Amino acid sequence: MVLLEHVFVNQTNDREPIMNGFIAQNEVWIAVAEKLNKIQELKSYYSKIEQELKEELRCLSGNKSSEGGDFIFEVTFRAGTVDYGRIPELKNIDLDQYRKDAVAYWKLTKKLVKPEDV
Secondary structure (H helix, E strand, C coil): CCCCEEEECCCCCCCEEEEEEEEEEEEHHHHHHHHHHHHCCCHHHHHHHHHHHHHHHHCCCCCCCCCEEEECCCCCCCCCCHHHHHHHHHHHHHHHHCCCCCCCCCCCCCCCCCCCHH
């Protein structure tokens, strides 16, 4: 794959420029990115439908766990996150030294098209 080293700006938000990034000059890279983008769009679409259907089923269940046919629809609760900023004893303690290693997270975003580029 031929890649050209390039400094570029993620045009979808106000982030700092991405240093030492690459611009792919390869049809395979672009085709894979287009497939991933389509999957992300479909995932978002189906996620919205999923939430709407869960809400409808919750209402039909009288806001209670329920079952019907081969299905069980139940509510579970998780403990909320700890707001460390509200703990006075931790105000002067550097909590970063207790952090686990960073985790890489890759994200594909589609560049915004500027009117002058059309």
